[in-house]
Amino acid sequence: MFIDIDDIKESVLSRSYSKTFNDFPVLEEMVNAGECDFISPIDIKLNVKRNINVIEVTGNIETxxxxxxxxxVEKYETFIGPAFSLTFVPEEGEDPDGLLDDEIELSTDDMQVVNFSGGMIELKDSVQEQLILAFPVKPLCRESCKGLCSNCGANLNDMKCDCENEYINPQFAALKNLKIDK
Ligand SMILES: [Zn+2]
Ligand SMILES: [Zn+2]
Structure with missing residues (x-):
């Protein structure tokens, strides 16, 4: 997912990609560790705009x-679709025109800045990062998920157990499902 900045002419350059998790090392690690599965391709749409040596990339990822x-602790399917804006600027010493300082002040107030070198923008790491950031911090299969009984581990969405203790401690419940390797 490289873009040669010389390919970005006066208008906006649009690119789209369809990838799988294997194309992204950290996503592959997450899948191998059993943290998640990807059940559709990772579709990426990008619009790239060049302002002298400052490259602005806006994009959408959908998977x-x-x-x-x-x-x-049940697995459930969820749509992940972050939109993002990134500003790429040349690495120090790669701004032959010396125009960078003015440009950055104009455009990067609320944008994330990434360095590039050699006149090429590499988008894989950025796309991967944006996708990971879009994962829910507190994933819930549904708003009303009742969780597990902290006493007997029953999934209270499926059944009502006979325990008196109604307090749900998901961490404790999750521990019950751990297998210990010897
Ligand atoms: Zn749940
Ligand atoms: Zn119970």
């Missing part, structure tokens, strides 16, 4: 993943 509910 579907299967992740674990933080309460009941």
């Amino acid at each position: 579907k993943a299967r992740i674990q509910c933080g309460r009941c």
Whole structure:
């Protein structure tokens, strides 16, 4: 996912890609570690605009993943579709025109800045990062998920157990599902 900045002419350059998790090392690690599965391709749409040596990239990523509910520890499917804006600026010493300082002040107030070198923008790491940031911090299979009984581990979405203790501690419940390797 490289873009040669010399390919960005006066108008906006549009690119789209369809990737899989194998194309992104950290996503592959997450899948191998059982943290998530990707159940559709990772579709990426980018618009790239060049302002002298400052390159602005706006994009959308869309995919579907299967992740674990933080309460009941069941896997569920969720749509992940972050939109993002990134500003790429040449690495120090790669601004032959010396125009960079003015440009940055104009455009990067609320944008994330990434360095590039050799006249090429590499988008894989940035796309991967944006996708990971879009994963829910507190994944829930549904708003009303009742979680697991902290006493017997029953999934209270499926059944009502006979325990008196109604307090749900998802961390404790999750521990019950851990297998210990010897
Ligand atoms: Zn749940
Ligand atoms: Zn119970």
